[in-house]
Amino acid sequence: MPLLEVRNLSKRYGDFTALGDISLDIAEGEFVCFLGPSGCGKTTLLRAIAGLDPQSSGTIHQKGRDISALPPSKRDFGIVFQSYALFPNLTVVENVGYGLVSRRQRKAAIGLRVNELLTLVGLPDAGSKYPAQLSGGQQQRVALARALATSPGLLLLDEPLSALDARVRLRLRHEIKALQRTLGVTTIMVTHDQEEALTMADRIVVMNQGAIEQVGTPQEIYRRPATAFVADFVGSMNFLAGTLVAPDKVKVDGLTFGCTAQDGLAPGAKVALCIRPEDVRVRDLPSDIANRVAVEVAELDFVGAFCRATLKVQGTADVAMTADFSSNLIRDLGVELGRKLDVALPPDRLRVFAA
Amino acid sequence: MSLAASNRLPVLRVAMSRDDLMMRLGVVLLAVVLLVIVGLPLWSLLSKGFEDRDGKFVGLANYVSYFSTPALFDSALNSFHVAAVCTLIVVPLAFFYAYALTRTVLPVRWLFQGISLIPIFAPSLLPGLALVYLFGNQGFFKGALGGPIYGFDGIVIAQVFYCFPHATLILVTALATADARLYEAADALGASKLRVFFTVTLPGAKYGLISAALVVFTLVLTDFGIAKVIGGNFNVLATDVYKQVIGQQNFSMGAVVGMVLLAPAAIAFLVDRVVQRKQVALLTARAVPLIPKPKLGRDLFFTAFCTVVSLGILTILGMAAWGSLIKYWPYNLSLTLANYNFTNFDASGWDSYFNSVEMAIGAAVFGTALMFVGAWLNEKTREFFLMRGIVQFLAFLPMAVPGLVLGLGYIFFFNAPNNPLNFLYATLAILMINTVAHFYTVGHLTATTALKQIDPEFESVSASLKVPVWRTFARVTAPICLPAILDIAIYLFVNAMTTVSSVIFLYAPDTKLASVAAVNIEEAGTTAAAAALCIVIVITSAAVKALHVLADRFLLGRLQAWRRR
Ligand SMILES: Nc1ncnc2c1ncn2[C@@H]1O[C@H](COP(=O)(O)OP(=O)(O)OP(=O)(O)O)[C@@H](O)[C@H]1O
Ligand SMILES: [Mg+2]
Numbered sequence: 001m002p003l004l005e006v007r008n009l010s011k012r013y014g015d016f017t018a019l020g021d022i023s024l025d026i027a028e029g030e031f032v033c034f035l036g037p038s039g040c041g042k043t044t045l046l047r048a049i050a051g052l053d054p055q056s057s058g059t060i061h062q063k064g065r066d067i068s069a070l071p072p073s074k075r076d077f078g079i080v081f082q083s084y085a086l087f088p089n090l091t092v093v094e095n096v097g098y099g100l101v102s103r104r105q106r107k108a109a110i111g112l113r114v115n116e117l118l119t120l121v122g123l124p125d126a127g128s129k130y131p132a133q134l135s136g137g138q139q140q141r142v143a144l145a146r147a148l149a150t151s152p153g154l155l156l157l158d159e160p161l162s163a164l165d166a167r168v169r170l171r172l173r174h175e176i177k178a179l180q181r182t183l184g185v186t187t188i189m190v191t192h193d194q195e196e197a198l199t200m201a202d203r204i205v206v207m208n209q210g211a212i213e214q215v216g217t218p219q220e221i222y223r224r225p226a227t228a229f230v231a232d233f234v235g236s237m238n239f240l241a242g243t244l245v246a247p248d249k250v251k252v253d254g255l256t257f258g259c260t261a262q263d264g265l266a267p268g269a270k271v272a273l274c275i276r277p278e279d280v281r282v283r284d285l286p287s288d289i290a291n292r293v294a295v296e297v298a299e300l301d302f303v304g305a306f307c308r309a310t311l312k313v314q315g316t317a318d319v320a321m322t323a324d325f326s327s328n329l330i331r332d333l334g335v336e337l338g339r340k341l342d343v344a345l346p347p348d349r350l351r352v353f354a355a
Numbered sequence: 356m357s358l359a360a361s362n363r364l365p366v367l368r369v370a371m372s373r374d375d376l377m378m379r380l381g382v383v384l385l386a387v388v389l390l391v392i393v394g395l396p397l398w399s400l401l402s403k404g405f406e407d408r409d410g411k412f413v414g415l416a417n418y419v420s421y422f423s424t425p426a427l428f429d430s431a432l433n434s435f436h437v438a439a440v441c442t443l444i445v446v447p448l449a450f451f452y453a454y455a456l457t458r459t460v461l462p463v464r465w466l467f468q469g470i471s472l473i474p475i476f477a478p479s480l481l482p483g484l485a486l487v488y489l490f491g492n493q494g495f496f497k498g499a500l501g502g503p504i505y506g507f508d509g510i511v512i513a514q515v516f517y518c519f520p521h522a523t524l525i526l527v528t529a530l531a532t533a534d535a536r537l538y539e540a541a542d543a544l545g546a547s548k549l550r551v552f553f554t555v556t557l558p559g560a561k562y563g564l565i566s567a568a569l570v571v572f573t574l575v576l577t578d579f580g581i582a583k584v585i586g587g588n589f590n591v592l593a594t595d596v597y598k599q600v601i602g603q604q605n606f607s608m609g610a611v612v613g614m615v616l617l618a619p620a621a622i623a624f625l626v627d628r629v630v631q632r633k634q635v636a637l638l639t640a641r642a643v644p645l646i647p648k649p650k651l652g653r654d655l656f657f658t659a660f661c662t663v664v665s666l667g668i669l670t671i672l673g674m675a676a677w678g679s680l681i682k683y684w685p686y687n688l689s690l691t692l693a694n695y696n697f698t699n700f701d702a703s704g705w706d707s708y709f710n711s712v713e714m715a716i717g718a719a720v721f722g723t724a725l726m727f728v729g730a731w732l733n734e735k736t737r738e739f740f741l742m743r744g745i746v747q748f749l750a751f752l753p754m755a756v757p758g759l760v761l762g763l764g765y766i767f768f769f770n771a772p773n774n775p776l777n778f779l780y781a782t783l784a785i786l787m788i789n790t791v792a793h794f795y796t797v798g799h800l801t802a803t804t805a806l807k808q809i810d811p812e813f814e815s816v817s818a819s820l821k822v823p824v825w826r827t828f829a830r831v832t833a834p835i836c837l838p839a840i841l842d843i844a845i846y847l848f849v850n851a852m853t854t855v856s857s858v859i860f861l862y863a864p865d866t867k868l869a870s871v872a873a874v875n876i877e878e879a880g881t882t883a884a885a886a887a888l889c890i891v892i893v894i895t896s897a898a899v900k901a902l903h904v905l906a907d908r909f910l911l912g913r914l915q916a917w918r919r920r
Contacts, residue, residue, distance in 0.1 A: 052815050054369045071372035072818035079819045085812035087831045089917045099820025130917035150820060 001064060003028040003186050004049070004154065009058030011044050011210075018044045019055070020210045026188065031180050033197035034190045036207035037233065042190040045207070046156055049188065051075050062154065077154040078147030082162055084139050086131040092118070092142050093127040099150045117145040120179065137168040144176070148183070155180070157189040161196060173200055194234045198222065206230050228353040231274050238321040240273040241355060250352060253316040257291045259350040270355040277308060279349040280323035282333065282341065291345040297337055309335065311343065374824040378736040382746060385729045389749035391776070392792040396764030397756065403610035403767050417611045430590035431615060437507065437591060438575040441514040445571045446564060448515070449522035452664055455657035456523075457530040458556075460649040462658060470665040473672055475520045476896040478853045478870040480877065481889040482513035483584030485674040487882055493685045505587030513581040516671050518574050519664075522567040529563020530556075565630045569623040577620055577757030579856040580870075584877055592616045593856070596759050600860060606767070613760040624755035672893070679887035695891070700876045700884040702864065707872035708891055714786050714868060715851035719844040722791035722798060727840055730802035731828060735814055754796035758857030765789050766860050781863035793857045794850050798843040805839035806832070838911060845903045849896040 002025035011019040019041045026032050034042040047053040049060060051072040059068040067075050086095055093114050100110045118124050121141035131139055140160060147155060160176070161169045177200045180187050191197050197204045198218045206213045206221060206229075214226040225231035232239070242252035248261045250273045257273060265271060285292065298320065299310035306324045313319040323343065325335055333341065371379070407413045421427055455461055456468055474482070489495050490504035502508065537559070541551045557564075579593040586594055592612060600609035678684060682691045698704035733746045753761065769780045779785045809832065817827040833840070855870045862871055869892055877885035 050815070050819065051369075052818075069368060069370050071370060071375060072815065073372045073374065073821055074370070075819075077819055079815065081810075081812045081815070083810050083812060085810045085816050087813065089831060089834045089915070098817075099822055101822075132917060146816075147819070152819070 002026055003030075003063060005059075005061040006045075006049070007059045007061075009045070009048060009055045009060065011041070011048060011053070012056045018210050019048070022058070022210075022212060024205060024212065024215065026186060029184045029186055031177065031187045031189070031200060031202045033201035033204045034188065034207055035194060035197040035201075035204050035234070036192065036213075038192055040207045041210040042192070042207055043158055044210075046158055046188060046190050049154075050077055050079055050156055076152055077156050078150065078152035079156040080140075080143045080147050080158070080160045082159040084131075084143040084163075086139055086143055086146070088131050090130075091127065092123070092129050092131070092134070095131070095142055096145045096149055098146060113149065114145075117149055120148075120182075121145045122175065135168075136164050137172060140164065140172060141175075144179070148185070153186065155185045155187040157187065159190055159192070162191070162193070169196075176200065198234070206233065208233075225351060228272060228274075228355075231351060231353065236277050236322070238275050238277065240275075240319060240321065242271055242273050244269045244271050244352070248347075250350075253313075253319050255293060255313070255316060255319075257345060257350065258347045259352055260347060262352050265352065265354055272353045272355045274351040274353065275321065275345050275349055277322045277324040279346060280311075280321065281344040281346060282323070282325065283329060285342060285344050289344045290347055291350075292342055293345070294340065294342050297335060297339045297341070300335070300337055307335075314340070372818070374818070375737055378732055378824065379739050379742070381728075381732040382736050382739060382742050385725075385732055386742060386746050386749065388725070389729075389746060389795075392788055393749050393752050393756075393761075393795065396761065396768040396792075397752070398764075399767035399771070400610050400613055400760065400764035403607055404614050406607055408605065408607060417607050421608065421611045421615070426590070427595060427612065430592055430595045433507075433589060434576055434592040434616075435619075437510050437514065438572045440511055441518060441575045442568050442571045444511070444515050445518045445522050446568050448664065449519055449567060450526050450560070450564065451657075451660060452519075453523050453526035453530050454556075455661050456527055458647050459657045460647055460654050461661060467661045467665055470668055471523050472520050472900075473668055473893075473897070474517050476849060476853065476900065477517075477672070477675075477893045478855055478873060478889055479513075479517050479578050479580035480584055480855065480870070480873050480885065481675050481893070482516040482671050483509070483581045484678065484877065484882055484886045484889060485671040486513055486585055488674050488678040488684065488886075489670075495685075503587070505585055506589040509585035509587070510581055510589065510591070513585055514575045514578065516668065517578065517581060518571045519668070521574060522571050525567040525570060526560065526563050529560045529566075562630050566627055569627045569630075573620045573623045573757075577616060577759065577856065579759055579859065580874065583874060593757070593759055596763065597859065600763065600766075606763075609763055610767070613757075613763050616757050617755075617760050620757050620760075621755040624751075628751075675886045676890050679883055679890050681883060684883060694881075694883040694887040697872070697876075697884060697888060700879070700881050701867075701872045703867045703872055706865075707867045708869045708888070710783060710866055711852055711869040711892070712895065714783055714790065715848045717783070717787045718790040718851040719848040721787065722794070722847045723840060723844040725791065726795065726798035726843055727802045727833070727836070730799050730806060731832065734803060734806045735824070750799040751796055753792055753794070756793075758793050758854060759859070761793050762789060762857040762860040765857075781861075781866065783866045786858050786861055786866060786868065787851075789857055789861055790851045790854060791847070793854065794847055797846060801839050801843050801846070802836070805836045809835055837915070838907065841903060841907070841911075845900060848899055852892050852896045 004024075004026040006022055006024040009019055009022040010017065022045060034045060036042050044053065048055040051067070051070055051074075054069070059066060061067065062076065087098065090098070096117055097110050097114045100113060105113075114127070115124070118127060121144055123138060123141055123145070126134060126138060126142070131142065134142065140163075144160070157176075161172055164172065173196060189200065198221070201218055203215060203217055204221050205215050208229050214221060214230045216224075216226075221230060221234055225234060225237075228239075231237045240252045242250045242257075244262060244265050244267050245251045245256065246267060247263070248259055250257050250259055250271060252273055259273070262271075281289075294314040295311035296314060297309050298312045301308045301310075306326050307330055309323050309325050311321055311323055313321070329335065335341070404417055405412055405414060407416070452467075452471060456464060456471075461467055486504055486509050487494065490497060490509070492503070494504070537555050538551065541555050546554065577593060579597060582589075582591045582594045583597070592615060596609050596612045596616065599605045599612055679694050680690045680692070681687075682689050682693070693699075697707070701707065703710075729746070729750070733743050733750075736743060765785065768774065769776055769785060771777065779788070813827055813831055814824055817824060853870060855874060858868055859871055859874065862868060867875075869888055873885045873888040873892075876888065
């Protein structure tokens with residue numbers, strides 16, 4: 001039985017549908033990310049699960065219990081907001097122990113638990129400080145410790161890292177993930193940062209305009225995006241406009257490319273042929289390799305670890321795509337502006353979507 | 356299609372937690388309290404206008420007779436005339452003063468700022484009395500104005516003094532929120548100083564100017580003390596209400612005049628709300644604060660300007676203070692404290708002063724509690740929109756209602772023999788309640804603003820941690836808002852000390868307040884003792900304010916160590 005079952009959840013604000021008929025299962029111990037562009041309804045869904053802004057219709061079950069109509073205080077979750085919502089006039093210890101005190105636990109027991117939590121989040125000595133005296137990353141950890149203090153069955157994180165600078169964000173990604181693994185607490189994190197979702201999540205829920213586009217592991221989402229939206233939103237992707245001429249052939253401006261068989265699309269359909277820049281093959285092309293095309297290097301952008309090249313496909317009017325070339329490759333093959341070379345688009349890396 | 360289908364699904368009804376239930380009960384209770392202290396008294400007033408002296412319904416007869424009595428109608432014209440002239444004088448004066456305080460480098464800026472606030476601590480009577488000393492029939496500069504001070508001229512001068520700080524405060528806020536980047540851009544484009552002033556500064560302060568103008572207009576229109584002291588035969592609406600009610604015991608006609616007074620005040624208030632809403636939208640953009648750089652010519656000019664204005668304020672205050680210390684104006688100018696022996700001038704003696712202090716403390720304590728808890732309930736209760744809307748409306752209503760009008764409503768409502776709250780009539784409690792009601796809006800707004808500035812998710816966090824919401828209120832919300840809470844308390848205290856208009860109908864012999872006693876003493880012709888009482892009030896409220904400033908600086912700093920980084 002999944003820990004959380006969301007069924008046919010909708011949320012309307014007047015005439016505007018913020019969430020339309022969402023159904024989703026989340027298993028015990030899973031780390032799930034809600035990923036999507038701004039305004040797609042991630043926060044709305046998270047707050048409905050928490051009971052903070054109840055859905056207009058639909059049901060939510062947690063551990064088999066119907067919590068659809070329960071107020072937040074009757075549900076079992078801990079939450080960290082983007083603003084952290086730390087109580088500024090209470091010390092770190094008082095913040096973390098806030099939910100413990102009201103449970104009438106013994107003072108000594110509370111003290112022990114708070115210390116344990118602070119050690120867990122890596123702030124064993126910050127107890128007597130006030131939130132304003134902590135850095136953003138430290139505040140984030142305190143908020144996490146406070147949310148975990150009561151050992152909730154579900155941890156909800158709404159863009160917990162977005163207020164931090166890039167370095168701290170990278171470090172905290174790993175810390176939060178490690179913490180979640182240690183505790184085994186089922187976690188839902190909202191983010192609009194695809195990298196964050198890809199590195200942290202066990203499963204990603206990609207959302208767009210109040211609906212779920214795809215649910216899958218990071219590899220599935222990245223390798224086999226289910227829709228053009230997902231393909232475009234997660235990672236970089238080349239979109240080449242073409243026509244499906246056979247179940248496994250796409251014609252792009254006179255050139256024909258082989259791909260895996262497309263069942264859902266009728267021959268003659270307008271399609272987008274997609275390939276990620278890093279999947280464009282250049283080195284050691286066998287002579288009989290499929291989907292070989294001659295290209296000219298039209299632009300070369302240095303991005304650090306690699307260069308992103310814009311390639312003009314020869315023999316077409318204006319078909320172009322980007323490809324990622326490592327520094328080694330650029331040196332070995334002498335890639336430079338205007339250089340003509342052959343590349344291949346491996347059929348198993350090509351995705352086809354109805355245009 | 357799919358929308359239609361999903362619309363047919365049953366709409367979810369969310370169960371209420373204990374917190375939700377308690378808060379909703381609180382909101383209902385608050386609505387009832389506000390209804391009793393604001394809504395129903397106003398309703399009584401409204402209906403009284405349609406009754407004759409014996410309480411029989413007479414439709415619009417009172418209104419017809421009001422508008423066909425030339426003398427009464429004239430005072431309406433007088434009121435508008437005075438209010439318009441005062442607005443035209445005060446707003447530019449206050450604008451330049453506020454400009455000096457915010458946009459130029461003044462020596463002793465804090466002193467200029469402090470002096471501009473003095474009139475707030477005085478009953479509106481005080482400038483009237485000072486003018487009598489200065490320009491009255493036996494005044495220093497008698498005839499300097501080319502005519503008697505009693506009447507239009509006197510009212511205007513006194514009102515300018517009285518309204519000045521209110522306009523200045525608004526305009527300082529408006530000018531202080533300027534965006535430095537706009538000025539840098541204008542400078543970079545090589546715009547002349549004058550052009551910058553007209554294209555950047557003035558438009559930036561536009562809403563502040565409108566707001567200040569409306570506030571001054573309403574203050575002048577509805578003030579009673581000044582017109583009473585220095586109005587002479589120049590009748591205005593506020594004195595008419597007083598005469599109809601106290602002089603002629605014609606309550607119905609008093610109610611009608613009250614309604615005539617209420618209408619423009621309410622309209623001004625509504626316009627101001629619309630304007631303020633726009634101002635908020637203006638402020639949300641991230642602005643870079645403007646810090647004025649020294650510039651000799653400009654700074655000298657504005658220092659001179661502020662000095663002149665400050666001297667004007669100090670002269671009026673000083674004149675009242677001096678007059679209160681003089682034996683027998685203008686024949687024997689030797690100093691005495693005899694005028695402070697109030698027993699010789701009013702039956703209540705110093706008791707009225709202690710009544711005032713007691714009333715002011717009570718209003719500050721209970722009023723602040725009601726306003727803050729009320730604002731919190733209304734801000735933090737989930738859903739329950741209709742009831743919260745009603746509370747919001749009732750909380751805003753007092754701002755639109757002149758004190759005199761509210762006081763009149765209190766007579767009609769609380770003095771009605773069939774009202775179970777009748778026992779409150781003629782007690783100090785009713786004065787306290789009336790004061791809290793009269794000044795409810797500003798306190799409510801201050802509290803609401805403070806509450807909106809703290810993280811909206813505190814309650815969500817508490818709910819997720821299963822901590823009852825009242826605990827978070829007591830441990831987090833209220834302590835964080837302590838500065839705002841103190842502001843409200845001081846505001847209530849000072850206004851309770853100085854208010855005349857709303858309580859003038861409500862006192863009994865043993866609950867007379869100092870401000871009212873001053874009116875009575877002045878009426879009896881003893882200017883010096885009236886001035887003395889006003890000075891005692893000024894000293895008390897200013898001292899409390901000074902304590903507040905000190906507490907803010909030193910005590911709060913220690914209590915609120917968590918604010919430091
Ligand atoms: N109280 C509300 N009233 C009306 N519309 C709302 C309300 N709250 C949210 N919305 C709308 O619902 C949609 C989803 O909002 P939501 O906050 O869930 O977006 P999000 O995916 O979390 O975006 P972001 O990444 O910007 O936080 C938005 O279009 C938003 O404008
Ligand atoms: Mg969001």
